[in-house]
Amino acid sequence: MPELPEVESLAAFLRTHASGHVIARAEAASFAVLKTFDPPLSALTGLTIGDITRHGKFLDLSCGDLHLVMHLARAGWLRWRDDIPDKPVKPGKSPLAFRLVLDNGSGFDLTEAGTQKRLAVYLVRDPMLVPGVATLGPEPLADDFTVESLAAILKERRMQIKGVLRDQHIIAGIGNAYSDEVLHAAKMSPFKLASSFTPEETATLHEAIVTTLREAVDRSAGLAAADLKGEKKTGLRVHAKTGQPCPVCGDTIREVSFADSSLQYCPTCQTGGKSLADRRMSRLLK
Known part of the structure; x- marks a missing residue:
């Protein structure tokens, strides 16, 4: 399971590779992965990715007035791809759960191994609307963790x-x-x-x-x-x-x-x- 150090490093990696790019499309390849419905994923199209932060084990991509929040759970991972096919993803039994494509053709897949599908994606206007984020304890690397x-x-x-x-x-x-x-x-x-x-x-x-x-x-x-x-x-x-x-x-x-x-x-x-x-x-x- 990715924990604080790995999620922090993924956030840093995405700041370098994704921040400043426009989202071409966002697709859920699993019916279970998307935990919210309003706003829809299509609302991300055309938005520019801003800062990328971390809340505990959650990744938070700021996209205009929206936040794409992701939790990789026990068996999930983020796979960066420099060239993503134009063909839309289809829900199925593959490890692919979610895909984000940027304006230059690059982007990332969220994949999850195993049969227990716990990887979660939320599209919200405030990250505190994600239940797991709202109930997090203190950050152990924050200055006020004394x-x-x-x-x-x-x-x-x-x-x-x-x-x-x-x-x-x-x-x-x-x-x-x-x-x-x-x-x-x-x-x-x-x-x-x-x-x-x-x-x-x-x-x-x-x-x-x-x-x-x-x-x-x-x-x-x-x-x-x-x-x-x-x-x-x-x-x-x-x-x-x-x-x-x-x-x-x-x-x-x-x-x-x-x-x-x-x-x-x-x-x-x-x-x-x-x-x-x-x-x-x-x-x-x-």
């Missing part, structure tokens, strides 16, 4: 810290991969209760959040959209590295599996050498 604001988030929240970091209503932009990376950098168990954090631990977690995300954004800076997935995979230390040695201590990276996801961690760095129970229970194996 140690004190993080402490207020954690206080009295009896949730595992892994869940807090992944919840977009609590903190925007961090998903399964970077929550693993943040907790490894902070040397904290993913099952630690948020309400149990001391001031010192909160400061350590804040530093890990900001540093991990900024480093990932910096690594992706200037890359083409097609190269971002590979860079993310290369830059991860523990996520999706089950069975490999921890790059810090050399211990074997372990995994906890759930119904539709998994987390990875280093026992030596994060849990005092103990293995976490590989089930939904939030306790350590005795």
